[in-house]
Amino acid sequence: MFFILSKLVWFLLSPVNLAILLGGFSALLAFTRFARPARWVGLISLTALVLMAFSPLSLVLIRPLEDRFPQQDARRAPVTGIVVLGGAVGVARGDVVVNALASRMTKAVELARLHPQAKIVFAGGTASLISTATVTEADGAKLLFEGLGLDPARLIFDDKSRNTRENAVFARRLVDPKPGERWLLVTSGWHMPRAIGVFRKAGFAVEAFPVDFWSSGEARDFVRIYARAPRALEIADIGFKEWVGLVAYRLAGYTDALFPGP
Structure with missing residues (x-):
C-alpha cells in the first residue's frame, strides 16, 4: 500500500507537475467568473516554474543531500x-x-x-x-x-x-x-x-x-543559473522528492533518523 500511495501522492505533489497542473487549471478558470483569482494562480505557478528552471534553487535543494556522505x-x-x-x-x-x-x-x-x-x-x-x-x-x-x-x-x-x-x-x-x-x-x-x-x-x-552528483561541491552551486530548463527542472524535482521521501520514510518507520548521516 505504501508503494502505491507514494506513487500517486508524488504525481500530484511533484513541484513541476503541480505547477503545470495549476497553470492549466488557471487557464481554464480564466474563461469563467473566477478570472481574477485565476490570474493569481497562473502567476504563482509560472513563477514557481521559472525559479526551478533558471535560478540556483534546484542545486540549493540537492546540495545538502549530496554533501551528507563524503x-x-x-x-x-x-x-x-x-x-x-x-x-x-x-x-x-x-x-x-x-x-x-x-x-x-x-x-x-x-x-x-x-x-x-x-x-x-x-x-x-x-x-x-x-x-x-x-x-x-x-x-x-x-x-x-x-x-x-x-x-x-x-x-x-x-x-x-x-x-x-x-x-x-x-x-x-x-x-x-x-x-x-x-x-x-x-x-x-x-x-x-x-x-x-x-x-x-x-x-x-x-x-x-x-x-552521480548533480552539484559541483563548489560555491558556484549557490549562484549558478541553468541555461537548460529541463535539466534544472529535473534536479529540482529530484531534490524535492528526496526531502519529502526522508520525511515519509521516517514517519512510516522505515528509518530511525530524519536525515541519516555518517
Missing part, C-alpha cells in the same frame, strides 16, 4: 560485496538502456574490477505503478554487467524490489551479511541519506559510496 577511496580494501541500487538501467528492444543515473552502473563495474573477490548485488525490479513489462531493471543490469566482462558467478540479482526499502530488505535476505564483512552501497549522492537510513533499519550494515 566520497571514499575506491581502492580501499577488503570489500566483501557491492550493493548497487536500481534506477539507472533497463531493457528496450532486447538491448541495455541507461539513463542519467548511469554512474551507478559504471562505478559498480569499476569497483568490481578493483576488488575481484567482491560479490556484486543489484537491487531493482520494476518501479512503475502501471508497468506491464515482463523484463525488470535486474534484467538490464545482468546484460550490462556480463556484457562488460564481469563473472556471472559473482553476480546476485534482486528483481522484485520496487522502492528503496524493498531494496534493503530483499538484498539483506539474498546475501545474509555476517559481522565483520564490508559491504559498499552504490547509489546517487542525493539518494544516499535515505538509502543508508533504510539499510540500517533493515539490519544491513553498509558503507556509503555515493556517485
Whole structure:
C-alpha cells in the first residue's frame, strides 16, 4: 500500500507537475467568473516554474543531500560485496538502456574490477505503478554487467524490489551479511541519506559510496543559473522528492533518523 500511495501522492505533489497542473487549471478558470483569482494562480505557478528552471534553487535543494556522505577511496580494501541500487538501467528492444543515473552502473563495474573477490548485488525490479513489462531493471543490469566482462558467478540479482526499502530488505535476505564483512552501497549522492537510513533499519550494515552528483561541491552551486530548463527542472524535482521521501520514510518507520548521516 505504501508503494502505491507514494506513487500517486508524488504525481500530484511533484513541484513541476503541480505547477503545470495549476497553470492549466488557471487557464481554464480564466474563461469563467473566477478570472481574477485565476490570474493569481497562473502567476504563482509560472513563477514557481521559472525559479526551478533558471535560478540556483534546484542545486540549493540537492546540495545538502549530496554533501551528507563524503566520497571514499575506491581502492580501499577488503570489500566483501557491492550493493548497487536500481534506477539507472533497463531493457528496450532486447538491448541495455541507461539513463542519467548511469554512474551507478559504471562505478559498480569499476569497483568490481578493483576488488575481484567482491560479490556484486543489484537491487531493482520494476518501479512503475502501471508497468506491464515482463523484463525488470535486474534484467538490464545482468546484460550490462556480463556484457562488460564481469563473472556471472559473482553476480546476485534482486528483481522484485520496487522502492528503496524493498531494496534493503530483499538484498539483506539474498546475501545474509555476517559481522565483520564490508559491504559498499552504490547509489546517487542525493539518494544516499535515505538509502543508508533504510539499510540500517533493515539490519544491513553498509558503507556509503555515493556517485552521480548533480552539484559541483563548489560555491558556484549557490549562484549558478541553468541555461537548460529541463535539466534544472529535473534536479529540482529530484531534490524535492528526496526531502519529502526522508520525511515519509521516517514517519512510516522505515528509518530511525530524519536525515541519516555518517
